[in-house]
Amino acid sequence: xxxxxxxxxxxxxxxxxxxxxxxxxxxxxxxxxxxxxxxxxxxxxxxxxxxxxxxxxxxxxxxxxxxxxxxxxxxxxxxxxxxxxxxxxxxxxxxxxxxxxxxxxxxxxxxxxxxxxxxxxxxxxxxxxxxxxxxxxxxxxxxxxxxxxxxxxxxxxxxxxxxxxxxxxxxxxxxxxxxxxxxx
Numbered sequence: 196x197x198x199x200x201x202x203x204x205x206x207x208x209x210x211x212x213x214x215x216x217x218x219x220x221x222x223x224x225x226x227x228x229x230x231x232x233x234x235x236x237x238x239x240x241x242x243x244x245x246x247x248x249x250x251x252x253x254x255x256x257x258x259x260x261x262x263x264x265x266x267x268x269x270x271x272x273x274x275x276x277x278x279x280x281x282x283x284x285x286x287x288x289x290x291x292x293x294x295x296x297x298x299x300x301x302x303x304x305x306x307x308x309x310x311x312x313x314x315x316x317x318x319x320x321x322x323x324x325x326x327x328x329x330x331x332x333x334x335x336x337x338x339x340x341x342x343x344x345x346x347x348x349x350x351x352x353x354x355x356x357x358x359x360x361x362x363x364x365x366x367x368x369x370x371x372x373x374x375x376x377x378x379x
Contacts, residue, residue: 241363283341304339
């Protein structure tokens, strides 16, 4: 059962935070109303990473100040991941049922290459999204970072099934009721 049981706890501001916002008192799924919220500038940054085993990392070409890239038969892997992440940000409300459609004002997806031990590496992904709206862009940032990671995996899976999409998480959020900053 998904019903919020905050009414069983002492009435405090903290107790009401535990309620699920997308469930009605009758335990039905619903899109939360943002009618009474203030329009503010809101930003969110999410990260993800893809572990690249040696057989994949050995294909990486460093491009000096421009980072790194892996060319595959499907095209440039990191660049395609950046495009996919950006497209996913714009489609988040189509993918997650109760996300409000938002007029995204800025979106930046970056892939940083980090060499590891024993010839392995990681593709570190960062997605930052901005909007001026009544609701935040956390899900958009998480969706963008996730889709970039999934695209990298898809484009390289023929080289190795040992890749691992690692931790995807929100590291920064501004605007709205509260800010979060747990950068790297």
